[in-house]
Amino acid sequence: xxxxxxxxxxxxxxxxxxxxxxxxxxxxxxxxxxxxxxxxxxxxxxxxxxxxxxxxxxxxxxxxxxxxxxxxxxxxxxxxxxxxxxxxxxxxxxxxxxxxxxxxxxxxxxxxxxxxxxxxxxxxxxxxxxxxxxxxxxxxxxxxxxxxxxxxxxxxxxxxxxxxxxxxxx
Amino acid sequence: xxxxxxxxxxxxxxxxxxxxxxxxxxxxxxxxxxxxxxxxxxxxxxxxxxxxxxxxxxxxxxxxxxxxxxxxxxxxxxxxxxxxxxxxxxxxxxxxxxxxxxxxxxxxxxxxxxxxxxxxxxxxxxxxxxxxxxxxxxxxxxxxxxxxxxxxxxxxxxxxxxxxxxxxxxxxxxxxxxxxxxxxxxxxxxxxxxxxxxxxxxxxxxxxxxxxxxxxxxxxxxxxxxxxxxxxxxxxxxxxxxxxxxxxxxxxxxxxxxxxxxxxxxxxxxxxxxxxxxxxxxxxxxxxxxxxxxxxxxxxxxxxxxxxxxxxxxxxxxxxxxxxxxxxxxxxxxxxxxxxxxxxxxxxxxxxxxxxxxxxxxxxxxxxxxxxxxxxxxxxxxxxxxxxxxxxxxxxxxxxxxxxxxxxxxxxxxxxxxxxxxxxxxxxxxxxxxxxxxxxxxxxxxxxxxxxxxxxxxxxxxxxxxxxxxxxxxxxx
Amino acid sequence: xxxxxxxxxxxxxxxxxxxxxxxxxxxxxxxxxxxxxxxxxxxxxxxxxxxxxxxxxxxxxxxxxxxxxxxxxxxxxxxxxxxxxxxxxxxxxxxxxxxxxxxxxxxxxxxxxxxxxxxxxxx
Numbered sequence: 001x002x003x004x005x006x007x008x009x010x011x012x013x014x015x016x017x018x019x020x021x022x023x024x025x026x027x028x029x030x031x032x033x034x035x036x037x038x039x040x041x042x043x044x045x046x047x048x049x050x051x052x053x054x055x056x057x058x059x060x061x062x063x064x065x066x067x068x069x070x071x072x073x074x075x076x077x078x079x080x081x082x083x084x085x086x087x088x089x090x091x092x093x094x095x096x097x098x099x100x101x102x103x104x105x106x107x108x109x110x111x112x113x114x115x116x117x118x119x120x121x122x123x124x125x126x127x128x129x130x131x132x133x134x135x136x137x138x139x140x141x142x143x144x145x146x147x148x149x150x151x152x153x154x155x156x157x158x159x160x161x162x163x164x165x166x167x168x169x170x
Numbered sequence: 171x172x173x174x175x176x177x178x179x180x181x182x183x184x185x186x187x188x189x190x191x192x193x194x195x196x197x198x199x200x201x202x203x204x205x206x207x208x209x210x211x212x213x214x215x216x217x218x219x220x221x222x223x224x225x226x227x228x229x230x231x232x233x234x235x236x237x238x239x240x241x242x243x244x245x246x247x248x249x250x251x252x253x254x255x256x257x258x259x260x261x262x263x264x265x266x267x268x269x270x271x272x273x274x275x276x277x278x279x280x281x282x283x284x285x286x287x288x289x290x291x292x293x294x295x296x297x298x299x300x301x302x303x304x305x306x307x308x309x310x311x312x313x314x315x316x317x318x319x320x321x322x323x324x325x326x327x328x329x330x331x332x333x334x335x336x337x338x339x340x341x342x343x344x345x346x347x348x349x350x351x352x353x354x355x356x357x358x359x360x361x362x363x364x365x366x367x368x369x370x371x372x373x374x375x376x377x378x379x380x381x382x383x384x385x386x387x388x389x390x391x392x393x394x395x396x397x398x399x400x401x402x403x404x405x406x407x408x409x410x411x412x413x414x415x416x417x418x419x420x421x422x423x424x425x426x427x428x429x430x431x432x433x434x435x436x437x438x439x440x441x442x443x444x445x446x447x448x449x450x451x452x453x454x455x456x457x458x459x460x461x462x463x464x465x466x467x468x469x470x471x472x473x474x475x476x477x478x479x480x481x482x483x484x485x486x487x488x489x490x491x492x493x494x495x496x497x498x499x500x501x502x503x504x505x506x507x508x509x510x511x512x513x514x515x516x517x518x519x520x521x522x523x524x525x526x527x528x529x530x531x532x533x534x535x536x537x538x539x540x541x542x543x544x545x546x547x548x549x550x551x552x553x554x555x556x557x558x559x560x561x562x563x564x565x566x567x568x569x570x571x572x573x574x575x576x577x578x579x580x581x582x583x584x585x586x587x588x589x590x591x592x593x594x595x596x597x598x599x600x601x602x603x604x605x606x607x608x609x610x611x612x613x614x615x616x617x618x619x620x621x622x623x624x625x626x627x628x629x630x631x632x633x634x635x636x637x638x639x640x641x642x643x644x645x646x647x
Numbered sequence: 648x649x650x651x652x653x654x655x656x657x658x659x660x661x662x663x664x665x666x667x668x669x670x671x672x673x674x675x676x677x678x679x680x681x682x683x684x685x686x687x688x689x690x691x692x693x694x695x696x697x698x699x700x701x702x703x704x705x706x707x708x709x710x711x712x713x714x715x716x717x718x719x720x721x722x723x724x725x726x727x728x729x730x731x732x733x734x735x736x737x738x739x740x741x742x743x744x745x746x747x748x749x750x751x752x753x754x755x756x757x758x759x760x761x762x763x764x765x766x767x768x769x770x
Contacts (some may be wrong), residue, residue, distance in 0.1 A: 064719060071712045075710060075712075117351065131734050148300070150753035150754055151283065153724060157718065158273055158276065158277060162273050198756060
């Protein structure tokens with residue numbers, strides 16, 4: 001009962017905060033709302049027994065990525081941004097599409113049957129701790145995806161420099 | 171608990187490993203290379219080396235996460251061909267646009283690597299990572315003209331909609347993972363068949379979400395909105411590259427996921443894909459008519475071609491998939507060829523992107539006009555060009571599987587497409603030149619166009635080789 | 648849900664956060680209730696050592712900040728992978744070392760690239 005209550009609070013807060021993030025006209029207000037949003041997502045991970053992800057959510061998202069966002073916001077001309085025309089004219093259409101998708105998802109989830117849970121049940125993860133279990137899986141079974149991630153990060157480095165470096169030369 | 175302590179067998183992965191290492195070496199070497207033509211040349215050498223390793227690779231690695239079979243090898247061949255042709259037509263062009271940086275070639279290699287990982291993905295996680303590696307490189311390439319606002323806009327639009335599509339892919343993955351407890355494509359198919367949940371509405375939801383995600387990547391209507399703006403804004407050489415490689419990669423994962431994981435549900439997903447294919451052909455062919463910018467026109471044409479290729483997937487079976495692969499292979503040559511001619515019109519101080527710029531091209535530059543004629547005929551599907559062969563096998567496969575009416579619809583749309591393709595030909599041959607149009611030519615560019623033209627004409631005359639190769643590739647699927 | 652999981656060891660953190668929120672709101676509320684209110688126009692003018700304010704308080708940052716922040720995020724994400732690796736290192740051993748070295752080697756290439764492109768130089 002308690003767990004459901006916490007989930008409902010977190011889920012509702014995440015949805016409301018997300019809407020707030022995209023509807024604020026001042027980007028700095030959006031950023032602050034997003035910070036609160038990230039903390040709620042971290043709390044959601046905690047209730048899902050994924051403490052490592054919760055910590056990462058706080059360190060990487062609330063820490064690093066939000067700072068990046070703030071820098072980008074400061075790159076903008078805030079005064080112009082706040083009065084600029086927003087390209088969200090047909091938003092009722094978007095809401096309609098989203099509601100349609102919601103109905104489809106709710107209807108199909110009614111008959112959802114969870115699959116087999118495998119070796120890592122809630123109890124095992126609790127006993128071993130989330131980080132340890134994640135490490136065991138990531139560096140053995142999922143070693144190939146792990147190495148691919150390094151390539152994606154490399155492309156991100158190149159991309160950031162190519163797109164934003166003032167004088168790109170050797 | 172299974173703890174892996176010895177080196178896994180990576181022989182099947184050799185082309186990708188070679189590609190990764192050489193691409194990294196090139197990125198480092200480029201820091202010391204002054205003449206970027208050398209970087210381009212090295213990129214082509216890398217593609218050739220990878221192609222050499224491709225011939226010997228087969229089998230699986232990492233407990234089925236990586237699959238190297240005929241199907242993946244054929245698609246990798248398409249990627250490498252489009253990479254080499256795109257590099258060849260870029261060398262002069264990026265100099266004219268004054269963005270002659272070595273990163274351009276490195277990003278193309280990384281993007282191709284992402285496509286190769288996608289074609290070989292046996293697990294949705296790997297598929298997703300390959301897709302991101304490909305897409306991230308392309309977002310940067312689309313915005314490579316850093317001081318051009320259209321290019322910036324293209325990059326941003328592509329990124330936002332690409333991220334949106336990724337979200338759909340991940341949501342579909344989470345749905346299927348919750349149902350089956352695995353992300354391995356073969357294991358999903360096995361679980362769905364063994365436990366009788368194949369017709370669970372949640373599976374269908376997951377199928378729909380995958381269709382949306384892959385539909386974005388292949389630019390199928392109604393998920394095509396990004397294509398015209400991105401194709402127009404991106405550097406033309408990048409447009410050529412991304413209208414072929416990533417589209418083929420999208421089809422590769424489309425086929426892999428839907429025929430492996432959802433193989434038992436073919437009737438259901440074919441029912442979703444048929445209206446999608448018809449809408450795609452309609453949107454692409456009808457909206458292309460009113461375009462005045464040739465890059466936008468070719469963007470709508472590329473949407474339409476995604477619709478044709480979808481027919482092969484809908485027909486399914488060895489023949490349908492083989493005809494789809496055959497079509498994508500042919501499409502690589504004819505589309506990059508067409509963009510190659512478009513690039514030639516770009517000179518210092520002249521954009522050459524308007525359709526009216528082609529007026530009287532046959533008088534001033536007969537050879538360029540003749541090449542454009544061949545590619546336009548091929549895109550329309552007029553014999554004896556390769557485009558006809560590709561469409562012929564596609565429609566035959568559809569008819570053989572009982573989709574005669576769908577083939578007929580496609581033929582009607584092909585007839586409509588003749589209007590805007592042949593309008594270019596008409597402009598070139600029947601109008602008087604308005605202004606003096608100069609061409610920017612170079613030896614690599616000439617080689618690329620010669621190869622593309624020869625391929626289009628050769629496959630058009632002797633079609634059996636490629637379709638046999640595609641059929642053999644599908645046999646081991 | 649088959650097994651609802653309640654992380655009761657996080658209860659102190661929840662209580663702590665509630666105290667923080669209550670304290671923050673409480674002090675603000677106390678201020679509003681107890682402080683004397685005598686508003687006049689000059690109080691709203693920004694204070695710049697007695698001079699009349701010149702120009703805008705906000706100015707646009709240089710794009711250089713963006714590159715630095717972006718590179719920081721990327722290497723931050725790289726470091727994130729080291730945590731679970733360090734924990735299971737004793738179990739997997741040499742194998743884990745090799746794969747992490749491969750992972751880092753790729754990013755070292757990126758680091759060298761960024762270095763040579765002078766992404767870390769300010770001017």
